[in-house]
Amino acid sequence: xxxxxxxxxxxxxxxxxxxxxxxxxxxxxxxxxxxxxxxxxxxxxxxxxxxxxxxxxxxxxxxxxxxxxxxxxxxxxxxxxxxxxxxxxxxxxxxxxxxxxxxxxxxxxxxxxxxxxxxxxxxxxxxxxxxxxxxxxxxxxxxxxxxxxxxxxxxxxxxxxxxxxxxxxxxxxxxxxxxxxxxxxxxxxxxxxxxxxxxxxxxxxxxxxxxxxxxxxxxxxxxxxxxxxxxxxxxxxxxxxx
Amino acid sequence: xxxxxxxxxxxxxxxxxxxxxxxxxxxxxxxxxxxxxxxxxxxxxxxxxxxxxxxxxxxxxxxxxxxxxxxxxxxxxxxxxxxxxxxxxxxxxxxxxxxxxxxxxxxxxxxxxxxxxxxxxxxxxxxxxxxxxxxxxxxxxxxxxxxxxxxxxxxxxxxxxxxxxxxxxxxxxxxxxxxxxxxxxxxxxxxxxxxxxxxxxxxxxxxxxxxxxxxxxxxxxxxxxxxxxxxxxxxxxxxxxxxxxxxxxxxxxxxxxxxxxxxxxxxxxxxxxxxxxxxxxxxxxxxxxxxxxxxxxxxxxxxxxxxxxxxxxxxxxxxxxxxxxxxxxxxxxxxxxxxxxxxxxxxxxxxxxxxxxxxxxxxxxxxxxxxxxxxxxxxxxxxxxxxxxxxxxxxxxxxxxxxxxxxxxxxxxxxxxxxxxxxxxxxxxxxxxxxxxxxxxxxxxxxxxxxxxxxxxxxxxxxxxxxxxxxxxxxxxxxxxxxxxxxxxxxxxxxxxxxxxxxxxxxxxxxxxxxxxxxxxxxxxxxxxxxxxxxxxxxxxxxxxxxxxxxxxxxxxxxxxxxxxxxxxxxxxxxxxxxxxxxxxxxxxxxxxxxxxxxxxxxxxxxxxxxxxxxxxxxxxxxxxxx
Numbered sequence: 042x043x044x045x046x047x048x049x050x051x052x053x054x055x056x057x058x059x060x061x062x063x064x065x066x067x068x069x070x071x072x073x074x075x076x077x078x079x080x081x082x083x084x085x086x087x088x089x090x091x092x093x094x095x096x097x098x099x100x101x102x103x104x105x106x107x108x109x110x111x112x113x114x115x116x117x118x119x120x121x122x123x124x125x126x127x128x129x130x131x132x133x134x135x136x137x138x139x140x141x142x143x144x145x146x147x148x149x150x151x152x153x154x155x156x157x158x159x160x161x162x163x164x165x166x167x168x169x170x171x172x173x174x175x176x177x178x179x180x181x182x183x184x185x186x187x188x189x190x191x192x193x194x195x196x197x198x199x200x201x202x203x204x205x206x207x208x209x210x211x212x213x214x215x216x217x218x219x220x221x222x223x224x225x226x227x228x229x230x231x232x233x234x235x236x237x238x239x240x241x242x243x244x245x246x247x248x249x250x251x252x253x254x255x256x257x258x259x260x261x262x263x264x265x266x267x268x269x270x271x272x273x274x275x276x277x278x279x280x281x282x283x
Numbered sequence: 284x285x286x287x288x289x290x291x292x293x294x295x296x297x298x299x300x301x302x303x304x305x306x307x308x309x310x311x312x313x314x315x316x317x318x319x320x321x322x323x324x325x326x327x328x329x330x331x332x333x334x335x336x337x338x339x340x341x342x343x344x345x346x347x348x349x350x351x352x353x354x355x356x357x358x359x360x361x362x363x364x365x366x367x368x369x370x371x372x373x374x375x376x377x378x379x380x381x382x383x384x385x386x387x388x389x390x391x392x393x394x395x396x397x398x399x400x401x402x403x404x405x406x407x408x409x410x411x412x413x414x415x416x417x418x419x420x421x422x423x424x425x426x427x428x429x430x431x432x433x434x435x436x437x438x439x440x441x442x443x444x445x446x447x448x449x450x451x452x453x454x455x456x457x458x459x460x461x462x463x464x465x466x467x468x469x470x471x472x473x474x475x476x477x478x479x480x481x482x483x484x485x486x487x488x489x490x491x492x493x494x495x496x497x498x499x500x501x502x503x504x505x506x507x508x509x510x511x512x513x514x515x516x517x518x519x520x521x522x523x524x525x526x527x528x529x530x531x532x533x534x535x536x537x538x539x540x541x542x543x544x545x546x547x548x549x550x551x552x553x554x555x556x557x558x559x560x561x562x563x564x565x566x567x568x569x570x571x572x573x574x575x576x577x578x579x580x581x582x583x584x585x586x587x588x589x590x591x592x593x594x595x596x597x598x599x600x601x602x603x604x605x606x607x608x609x610x611x612x613x614x615x616x617x618x619x620x621x622x623x624x625x626x627x628x629x630x631x632x633x634x635x636x637x638x639x640x641x642x643x644x645x646x647x648x649x650x651x652x653x654x655x656x657x658x659x660x661x662x663x664x665x666x667x668x669x670x671x672x673x674x675x676x677x678x679x680x681x682x683x684x685x686x687x688x689x690x691x692x693x694x695x696x697x698x699x700x701x702x703x704x705x706x707x708x709x710x711x712x713x714x715x716x717x718x719x720x721x722x723x724x725x726x727x728x729x730x731x732x733x734x735x736x737x738x739x740x741x742x743x744x745x746x747x748x749x750x751x752x753x754x755x756x757x758x759x760x761x762x763x764x765x766x767x768x769x770x771x772x773x774x775x776x777x778x779x780x781x782x783x784x785x786x787x788x789x790x791x792x793x794x795x796x797x798x799x800x801x802x803x804x805x806x807x808x809x810x811x812x813x814x815x816x817x818x819x820x821x822x823x824x825x826x827x828x829x830x831x832x833x834x835x836x837x838x839x840x841x842x843x844x845x846x847x848x849x850x851x852x853x854x855x856x857x858x859x860x861x862x863x864x865x866x867x868x869x870x871x872x873x874x875x876x877x878x879x880x881x882x883x884x885x886x887x888x889x890x891x892x893x894x895x896x897x898x899x900x901x902x903x904x905x906x907x908x909x910x
Contacts, residue, residue, distance in 0.1 A: 085662050086806050088846045098845040103662045125842050129811040163815055164882065188804070203362030207657070208371040210640070212814040214804035217371075219364035221353045 046110035048092075055106035062090050062101040065114070066274045071267035072114055073123055073152050075241055076189035077102040079277060081198070087189055089123055089152065098122070124156050132163040133212070135170065135184035142251040143243030145259025149187060150242075151266035170215070175226035178237075178248055185243040186216055192245060196236035204230045216244070312350055318343040319354040330359050331673065333655030337370050338596075338636050346377040372657040372803075374428065374639030375444070375596045384423040384462050387441045391430035391558040392749075392793040393716045393779055399438030402455050403427065409459035423462050429641055429797055430558040431597040434716040434779075435481045435723050443468060444599045447475050476600075480565050481723030484739060486710045487702060488573075488683075489726045491690055495572040496617050498693035502580055503625045510584050511537075514688060516696030518708040522683035523552060523644075524751060524775035526707075529688065532678055533584050535668040539676035545588040545629070548677040549581045550667075551685055552649055554595040556641035557752030558797060559777035562712035563682040565724045567594075567601055570686055571608045575632060577685025579617065580692050581678055582630040590632040591672070593649055596639045605634060641801035642851050646679040648803065659805040660849035683712055683776070703729035707768040715740045717780035727767065734763040736778060744782040747866070752777040753794035754854030757787070757861035787866035788873060791858045792820045798855035809852030812843045816859065822882040823873040831879045833870065837863070 045052040048065050055064035060083060062072050075087040083102040092101040093113040101112070113119060130136075130149060138144050170183040188207065193216075196204040204225075208217040220227035230237055237245055256262065260269065322340045326332050336355060341347050347370055356363040370376045388394075388403040407414055407425050417424045433439035436448040445468065447454070454475070461471055482489055502510045515530035536547060551574060555563040566574060578590045594602065609632055612618045622628045635653055637643050643652045647661035650672050671677020680688075687709060691699050700708040707729035713736060716722045720741025727736065737745050748758045750767070751774040758765060758772065765772045781790065799817040804810040816839050819832055840856035847853045863870055886905040893903045 083662065085848060088807050088848070091846050100662075100848075122842055122846055125838070126807050126846070129807060129815070132815070133811045164818065166814070187807075188810075197362075203364055206362065206364035206368035208364075208368045209804070210372050210374075210657075211799065211802040211804040212810055214810065217364050217367050219362050221349045221363065223349075 044106075044108045046106055046108065046112060048112045049115050053106075053112075059106050060102055061092060061094075061104045061106050061110070061112055064106045065101065065112075066271065069271055069274075070114070071271055072101055073155065073266075074102060075148055075152070075187060076191065078191060078239075079274075081191070081194050084190060084194070087126070087187070089126055091119060091122055091126075093119060120156065123152075124158055127153050127156060127158055128162050130187050131158075131161050132165050133168070134186060135165075135167060141185065141243045142246055143185070145254070145256065145262050147243055147261075148241035148266060149185075151261040151269075154261070155266050166212070173218070173223075173225045174248075175224040176228075176230065176248075177226070178232040179225060179230060180246045180248050181216075181218075181225055182244055182246060183216055187242055188214055188216075189241060191239045191241065192216075192236045195239045196230075196234065200234040200236050202229055202234065202236070204228045204234070204236055310348075315344060315348060315350050316354050319351055319358060323355070323358045328359060330361050331653070331655045333359060333361065333366065333369055334373070334638065334652060335635055335655070337366075337373075337376055338638055341376060345383075346379065346381050352378075369655065369657055372640065373596075373637075376638050380417070380421065382417050382421055382423040383465070385441075385443055386423065386425045386458070386462075387428035387431075388425070389429070389431045389433060389437060389439045389441075390427035390793075390797070391434055391437075392790050393434040393559060394430075394437035394439060395789075395793055396717070396785065397438050399450065400427075402438055402450050402452070403440075405452065406455050406459055409456065410462060422465070428597075428639065429556065429801060430560070432555060432561040432564045432595070433478070434559050435561055435714065436479055437716075441597065444596070445476055446478055446597075446600060448478055478564075478568075478600075479723075480568060481721075482565060482569070483715070483721050483723040484725040484727065486726040486728060487699075488686060488690060488710055488712070489569075489724070491570070491573065493573065493576075493689065493693050495576065495612060495615065496623065498576055498689045499579055499583070499617060499623055502583055502692045503623055503628070507584050507586070510580060510692060513691055513696040514584075517691045517699035518696075518706075519684065519687055519691060519699070520707065520769060521681055522687070522711065522775065523681035524557075524773060526769040526773055529680065529684055532668060532680070533581065535666075536585050536676045536678045539669040541676055544586040546675045547585045547587040548672040548675050549578050549585065549587045549590040549630075550646075550649070550653065550672065550677055550679040551578050551590070551592045551682055552644065552646065552679050553598065553682050554593050554637050554644040554649060555682070555775070556595060556597075556644045556801075557754060557775055557777050558794070559716050559749065559752050559779045560714045560775060561716075562714045562724050562776050564598060564601070566682050566686055566712070567598065567605065571605055572612070573686040573689045574682050575608065575612060576617070577680075577688040578632055579622065579630055580688050581680065581685065583622075583625075583628060585676075585678060587678075588629050588631070589672075590630060591653055592632060592634045593637060593643070593653060594634055595637045595643075599636060602634060602636070609634070640803075641797075642803045642849070645849050645851065648849070649679065650677065657803070659803045660851075662848075681775070704766070704768050704770070706770045711767055711774075711776060713767070713774075713776050713778045715778045715780065718742055718745065718782035718785070719780045729768045730766050732764055732766050733758060733772070733778075736767070737763065737780065740780070742780045742782070744784075745780050746783045746785070747781040747787055747790075749779040749781070749790065749858075750774045750777070752779075753797050753858060754850065755857065757790075757858065757865060759865040786869055787862050788820075788823070788869040791862040791870075792824060794858035795820050795855065798851065802851060802855075806846075806848035806852065808842050808846045809848065809855065812839050812847075813852065813855050815839055816843070816855065818882070820859070823870070825882070826873070826875050827880045827882050827884075828873045829876040829879045830874055833863070833874065 043054040053068045074090040076084045085100040085103040090101045091098050173181040193205045209215045356366040412418045415426045433448045438450040439448040519529040520526040620629045640658045642648045643658040645660050648658040652658040667677040713725045799813040802809045802813045843856040
């Protein structure tokens with residue numbers, strides 16, 4: 042007898058140790074996320090995977106599934122909160138989609154389309170974040186950083202290089218690289234490192250490879266991020282599901 | 284820092300940072316390396332000590348240069364990026380050159396009302412500098428900081444980490460002269476640095492005359508179980524605000540699986556950063572033995588061998604006295620090996636300093652900070668009682684809670700429970716500040732009404748009380764019959780009084796600015812939402828508000844409360860929500876427009892162009908903004 046919880050009324054089977062997000066995704070229910078990836082422990086910072094359980098909003102990536110949980114996800118209230126969070130991320134950084142190499146392949150942009158966000162609602166912050174083009178293969182455009190820390194975690198836990206870390210606090214938080222000069226060229230990042238290939242937005246870019254795929258054939262031109270995410274879940278080996 | 288050794292006469296008069304006789308030159312690599320190495324040598328090559336090493340290295344070098352960070356990373360075998368990430372998290376760590384004198388005015392609402400901001404501008408005027416900028420001669424910087432725990436005697440400031448309270452125009456003038464004449468802090472008139480205790484009402488705790496060891500002796504004569512049972516009978520609840528039952532916390536910590544019982548950890552949370560709070564300052568000044576004895580009792584109950592006092596950076600000036608008390612207790616057999624001769628009762632207390640981060644008062648952020656990391660709150664569960672400091676079961680208790688545990692161990696739980704209300708036993712220390720005749724610390728039995736406290740402190744024209752600091756609740760006059768108790772109006776003890784003349788919009792604006800400054804930035808809603816909220820209130824302040832902005836504020840408040848990762852973001856909405864609920868006219872008075880107005884003012888934005896072109900005539904302005 043498999044254990045189940047209820048997600049928006051639908052029974053979702055789960056295994057012990059699985060999070061609400063991972064189980065829902067495995068069962069074919071999309072919950073938006075930016076800082077979560079199946080191969081890493083939950084981080085819980087982007088808050089896009091927020092769901093309501095027992096009247097409280099929690100991060101579904103960090104909430105263990107339990108028998109009999111009643112989880113609300115696609116309600117107007119929660120969808121509104123997710124829209125607000127996405128909108129905030131657009132206000133915080135400098136995101137100019139039409140000129141961005143990652144356009145069409147960017148998770149932030151794709152989620153905005155998924156949630157039907159049409160225009161920014163808040164004042165833009167226009168932070169001053171110079172790019173770092175010092176590395177021979179990789180360009181860092183900090184303007185688009187959403188602080189998911191995937192590059193930090195990938196470099197630390199998988200590449201074992203600690204190329205990235207977070208500095209500053211609050212709205213002045215920023216990505217720092219592992220060099221006294223502050224230049225990526227002075228780190229040991231390689232373009233084949235996981236950290237160099239994990240950015241969900243357009244911060245960590247490979248040089249000499251911009252706009253390689255024509256509009257209409259890019260990842261999220263072909264299917265929305267929800268379908269893409271669920272398709273990816275079906276292809277992943279089961280034991281990797283955190 | 285450009286000072287060189289051996290410059291004779293000039294050197295004697297050079298000011299020094301606190302407690303370090305000599306400022307070293309940060310631009311000489313050998314000096315930087317030497318200072319870092321000496322610090323690491325003294326503290327130990329342990330990554331968990333990173334924050335402590337950064338603080339001490341900075342005390343030697345005055346700021347942490349890129350080379351200093353590299354050297355620290357190398358000596359501790361840590362990634363440099365990690366070291367930079369930690370160093371840049373804390374307000375009191377400087378990654379750029381600083382002046383010989385760093386003056387930070389406390390920016391809480393009470394001291395703002397008392398004219399702190401005007402005094403800061405006056406000091407800047409006398410020193411010919413701008414707030415927040417280092418003077419061109421590298422001599423001095425003047426800026427603001429969050430509440431420094433002196434709002435009973437404000438306005439106040441920190442100069443190179445040392446508090447000066449009771450600021451007046453005369454004191455500002457004196458400080459300006461001392462700075463201009465480059466007088467060393469050690470040669471400043473010492474009465475400038477006097478901090479009053481302002482104890483106004485004593486009850487069981489503040490009138491306790493227990494000698495060091497009294498409570499411990501009684502506890503050891505009985506048993507660990509008996510001690511926890513006493514604390515349970517007393518129904519002692521955490522004084523940090525949440526009110527979790529202390530005996531239950533200890534019980535959970537004791538039951539947490541652990542390979543070696545001695546690996547459990549006792550932490551005293553002395554990071555009272557809530558604006559308007561200062562009662563722990565007074566406890567640590569007047570009754571440090573009660574606090575340390577409470578920690579030792581907790582260690583006895585938990586069989587813990589290690590304890591930390593996490594002391595907020597603003598209370599750095601208390602450290603030497605506290606270390607002296609610890610040394611005395613070691614000599615007297617109240618700390619160290621076989622405490623009071625009890626077999627296998629070994630316990631040590633280390634003092635760890637914070638460095639200007641309110642969020643570290645949250646217990647999991649505090650533990651991260653203790654481990655030498657950025658103070659970002661952890662995902663909970665697991666809770667610290669099972670996975671705390673370095674993954675070990677850890678009991679984090681408030682300063683006041685631990686001092687009360689000492690009373691309970693000495694006098695028994697029943698006695699304690701006779702005071703207060705059934706759900707909130709004992710007494711509560713209240714930090715009273717604002718519009719009253721006698722600000723200071725008041726110890727009242729739980730259940731005391733706000734009106735009774737106002738009467739006692741001589742607040743006759745109060746229209747509002749902020750209970751529990753910026754994160755707490757705003758009480759209007761009609762609510763003054765409410766009781767200070769976990770079941771009615773819970774609080775960690777800050778009680779700010781606002782009289783009829785005060786503008787509650789300004790109160791909310793100050794608190795929101797505080798949260799935006801103190802957000803750790805980990806989660807999206809708090810990092811961006813507190814900043815948006817701050818900007819919206821500033822927009823209202825600037826006269827561009829419309830009803831649409833109020834709707835936007837309410838929307839942001841909901842998001843912060845519902846989705847923030849920790850209590851900071853959840854509470855950031857409180858002052859505005861309470862203000863809107865109870866003092867809406869103060870907000871609506873700023874709704875000067877019925878239609879939406881942009882915060883951006885085009886005419887003002889052209890000021891720089893006018894300045895550059897040397898024009899200020901009518902044609903250089905937009906039509907409706909003629910000078």
